[in-house]
Each structure stands twice: as C-alpha cells, then as structure tokens.
Amino acid sequence: MINHPxxxxxxxxxxxxxPRKIAQxxxxxxxxxxxxxxxxxxxxxxxxxxNRRAVERLCRVLDxxxxxxxxxxxxxxxxxxxxxxxxxxxxxxKVMRRTLPGPYTYLFESNSSVPxxxxxxxxxxGIRIPDHPIPLAIVRELGNPLxxxxxxxxxxxxxxxxxxxxxFEDFKDKVDLVIDGGTGGxxxxxxxxxxxxxxxxxxxxLGEVILSA
Numbered sequence: 001m002i003n004h005p006x007x008x009x010x011x012x013x014x015x016x017x018x019p020r021k022i023a024q025x026x027x028x029x030x031x032x033x034x035x036x037x038x039x040x041x042x043x044x045x046x047x048x049x050x051n052r053r054a055v056e057r058l059c060r061v062l063d064x065x066x067x068x069x070x071x072x073x074x075x076x077x078x079x080x081x082x083x084x085x086x087x088x089x090x091x092x093x094k095v096m097r098r099t100l101p102g103p104y105t106y107l108f109e110s111n112s113s114v115p116x117x118x119x120x121x122x123x124x125x126g127i128r129i130p131d132h133p134i135p136l137a138i139v140r141e142l143g144n145p146l147x148x149x150x151x152x153x154x155x156x157x158x159x160x161x162x163x164x165x166x167x168f169e170d171f172k173d174k175v176d177l178v179i180d181g182g183t184g185g186x187x188x189x190x191x192x193x194x195x196x197x198x199x200x201x202x203x204x205x206l207g208e209v210i211l212s213a
Contacts, residue, residue, distance in 0.1 A: 006172045007036075009164070014038065014181040017137045025177060026141045033176035034058055036151060036167055037138065039074075039130040041103045041206050042160045043167055043184040045175065046148030049073060052119060055147055061174045062149055069118060072105050072126035074146040076139045084125050084145075086111040092194040094213040101131035103206035107193040118147075124195045134181045150188055160186045 012021045025035055032054040034047045045061070047054035059069065075081050078096070082088060085108035088096075096106060110125040128148070130136065139145060151161055151171075161167050164180040171178060190207035193200040199211045 007168065007175045007178050009168045009172075009178050009180055011180045012134055015133060017134050019137075022134075022137045022141050025138055025179060028177045029054075029138070029142055029146070032057070034061060034174070035138075036164075036171055036175055036178040038132060038134055038164070038179065038181035038184050039128075040101070040132040041130070041150075041185050041187060041189045042162070043151040043164065044074070044135070044146075044148045045151055045171070046071075046074060046146040048142060049145045049147040050117060052117075055118060058147065058149075069120055069122060070126075071147050071149050072128045074128050074130065074135050074139055074148050076136060076145070077129065080139075080145055081127050081129075084108075084110060084114055085127070089194070091212060092199070095192075095199075095210055096127075096129075098213040099207060099210055100129040101136070102129070103131065103187075103189045104128070105189045105191045107191065107195050107202065109195045124193075126191070128189065132181075134179060151184075160184070160188070162186050 010021060012018060028035055029048045032051050034057060036043055036045050047058045073084060106127045107124050110122050114125055115121045151167055162184045168178040188205040190205040190209060191202040193202050201209055
C-alpha cells in the first residue's frame with residue numbers, strides 16, 4: 001500500500017452536521033480518499049462508489065479480493081436505489097418505505113450498471129439508507145452513493161469498535177479521514193435479501209424484522 005500522511009480526525013455534530021465539515025469530507029472522497037464515519041448502527045468505512053481506484057484501495061484496506069466484494073451502497077433516497085437494482089417489486093418497496101431511513105441493509109439483484117462501476121460481476125447489491133444525518137449529508141453533497149463496510153474489531157468479546165478515538169488509532173495509517181460523530185453503536189443492521197422469489201432474513205440486527213407491509 002502506498003504510504004500517505006496519517007488521517008485527520010474530524011469532529012462533526014451528529015444531529016446538525018456543519019456544512020463546511022461535510023464539504024471537507026466530500027472533498028476527501030472526490031480526491032479518491034477513504035473515510036470512516038458514523039451511521040445509525042455502527043461506524044462504517046467507505047469511499048466514493050464511482051471512483052474505481054478508491055474502491056480498489058478500499059478492498060486492499062479491508063483485505064478483500066474484488067471478486068469477493070460484499071459491500072453495501074449508502075444511498076440518500078429511492079432515486080439512488082433504482083439506479084443500481086434490477087427491479088424493485090411493490091412488496092419490497094413498501095417494506096423499504098416503511099423502514100427507511102433506518103438500521104437495515106436490503107439485498108437486491110443488481111442491474112447492469114453495477115459491474116460496470118465496480119469492474120466485477122456482482123449479482124446482488126446491498127442497499128442502506130441510514131437514519132443518521134452525517135452519512136446522509138455526505139451522500140447528498142457528493143451526489144452519488146458511498147460504497148461501505150462496517151468497522152469490525154478483532155476482539156472476540158466486542159465485535160464492533162464504538163469509540164471514534166479508538167477507531168482513529170486503528171485506521172489513521174490506512175484511511176484519509178475519520179469522522180468523530182460521537183460514540184457508535186455495537187449492533188449491526190438487519191439484513192434482508194429481496195433478490196429471490198421470497199424475502200429471506202440474512203442477519204437479525206438492530207432493525208425489527210419486517211418482511212411485508
């Protein structure tokens with residue numbers, strides 16, 4: 001990995017994010033940077049979905065092979081969602097409309113734009129619209145989704161790191177910006193797969209399991 005200066009730790013208000021600081025985070029993303037940021041569940045690590053080099057670098061940081069890429073898209077709203085999923089059935093749309101923004105990841109069959117963007121043939125795509133002002137403000141300012149993963153801990157007792165200062169120490173030499181939006185959660189999103197004939201619960205997390213609305 002190319003050496004780069006240590007990341008900056010940037011405090012952003014978790015309820016009323018300062019526009020100047022959001023713009024600073026987006027500038028990092030537009031330059032191909034990787035950021036760590038809070039969500040409504042746990043802290044995430046991500047980059048600009050449309051920056052291929054940044055996505056490749058994110059894979060290296062996470063020690064993932066591009067073919068094994070199993071990351072989610074942080075979207076602002078349903079207009080983003082429809083750009084990347086093959087179809088959004090009425091039943092799935094009703095569930096999403098009831099639960100989003102919220103602590104859920106929904107899996108859908110990806111459309112033809114996803115492999116063109118990522119450079120790998122991904123059959124499914126994970127969709128997140130978190131109920132947290134900071135990532136939503138970042139995506140709004142950026143103009144397109146982030147591609148993201150969760151910050152995990154190697155500790156067998158505590159799977160997810162919640163303290164942004166600890167996260168900064170762990171990632172300051174791997175990423176470009178760590179956003180301190182306060183203490184994070186330690187329960188991940190609920191994951192529901194809508195890519196098949198019937199919805200399937202992949203992981204029970206913070207969100208209540210809702211398969212129909």
